[in-house]
Amino acid sequence: MTNSDHHWFGCDIAPGQSANTEFEVTESYSSRSVVIPIQIRRGLSPGPTVFVTAALHGDELNGTGAIRALLADRSWVLQSGTLLLIPVLNVLGFERHSRYLPDRRDLNRCFPGTRGGSMASRLAKVIFDSLITKCDYGIDLHTAAVRRTNFPNVRADLSNPDCVRLAEAFGAGIILHGKGPKGSLRREATKAGCPTIIIEGGEVWKVESSVADCMTRGIFNCLKELDMMPGKPDIPDTQAIIRETRWLRAERGGFMSMHVAPGDTVVKGQAIATNSNLLAEDQNRLEAPFSGVVIGMTTLPAVQPGEPVVHIGRLANPKSARRHEKQIAGDDVQRTAHEHLATNIQVTEASESPIDES
Template sequence: MNAKSENWFGQDVQPGEAISTELVISESYSSRDVAIPIRVRRATKPGPTVFVTAALHGDELNGTGAIRSMLADPSWELKAGTLLMVPVLNVLGFERHSRYLPDRRDLNRCFPGNSTGSMASRLAQVIFDSIVRRCDYGIDLHTAAVRRTNFPNARADLDNPTCLKLAEAFGSGIILHGKGPKGSFRREATAAGCPTIVVEGGEVWKVESSVADCMLRGVFNVLKTLKMMDGETDVPDHQAIIKQTKWIRAERGGFMSMHVSPGDSVFKGQTIASNSNLLTEEHSRLEAPFSGIVIGMTTLPAVQPGEPVVHIGRLANPKVARQHDEHVATDEIQRTALEHLATNIQVTEPTEAIES
């Protein structure tokens, strides 16, 4: 047994104990504490320390729903290590239903922070020093930005073997390679020795059950892979690893008709969206520039020239697209996500009479 007590945010946590606590990150205009609620759960056996965070962008709530499901479910047991569950990391943005902090800064571009900098930098340093620097691994749950939706996917620096292991263990079926922007939570955490992955899925301002279920299963998969939970992982035999993505942008203004859904595989030259005026006189279409998988898309049907419409991840091998389609078709959670996300947009078959 790991008999040593650990102090988390001013409270001693014994082996086998779980506590609800909070991390004070700032003060309000009335001098009251601004704090992040955190659940710390320790197993009786020693093991890794892992954080699972959500709502780093305060309007991205699918991860919040997934973590709350973990907190409300008494059926799972932590066998080794310590787990930090943070349903809302950016409480100031969350309380305003906003991606950003009150000063319009993006907290996810301010890490590892600065104790004498802006409010965002100061918040970032407290979070980084108090959570990231004390953890061995991290999982950060996100959604698409406002007016967009994403099919669940993991994002990681695949040049880092540990990040690759975590991304594959999560089992989303789609893995995007990238270090993340400078100052982003996952990039700076990984650089500081805490390999961290990001998972994106769904859209802002809601908890979509199908997306939250994907995230919840993925978190459990990672904990099982790290030997922190018992049980077999539920991971596809083949996962699509994507190293290049492209937003396909509108060429004309007008009303879009979508011909693909988030999570669909597409082939080069396939019509993915068409564009018409309000009297349905079609005058433009968008084609896939390469074969790949639809990572995400706009949820706004009206566009102007240059606005992003469909986000495609490039696949070098069409065989991977077939494997992805087969996995989604046979996996109930991902199939449900595909069907659900398709209801957020109107998907139709392309017509023949389109002027490019």
């Protein structure tokens, strides 16, 4: 499917041209229009229509920074197709520095939406009908939730060949399989015939340059893969496909000493974090349940029993972990992200003294 329509949100855009515009999605409490800013670029030749969105959760700004970098960069040209760049999708949450909408709902659980439902459902309906259904592919940029961080990774429904194509072309180095939660943009867009991937990276409320660089490179890679830009995608030689993940959770309350950072590889039985009271007594330790890669982790070291500490994706074996570690080291973009994200976590050596591992 190729969308050749040149009329977008009140603008007629000729081949080779771009336009900044906006589309109305709802009304505020003061009855003023709430609009989403968008830039539309058209290549000289026909091709696919692709959307790139950020801040679907209003506090997740790494993607916003990545899209703004693309908007400010005059050095690249779209040779074919149509590209829709939306730096902030959830403007109501963005203006409140909040993940959620004013009605306390998660917009990313409300797609495709309904015309007569809640405010969130109506907003999702307008976005879905006005934007998503007019596109052939989608890239949705995210970060970890509040008080967590993620090493940049792609998430996609790997049972869909077009999603596989986008996910591999993006070149994040880590690909997690999954359709996404019910009502999420990527799940419902893919179901509606617009294969969509998401990228998770970094923390809320900030733009981290190394994460934004991963995102911009990945967007360019996907556009090259779809022949919308000249050149070949710049992707790692190998990428880890993750089909199983597990959150390691605190067994006791206290203060966590972390022994790993985002993007680290681990082997089964390796010490991940050590928990103790505020006087560094009564320690217990969390260990890796399998060989894998650290996808994400808490940035808040104070925990209660049951709280998530480290998110690990399973790799086949220790040999796979070493191979993935070598792959990160050989890719400048991933290596820089690994180094930068590690500075946000105090990583210490695990003690060799006896520890309660319950």
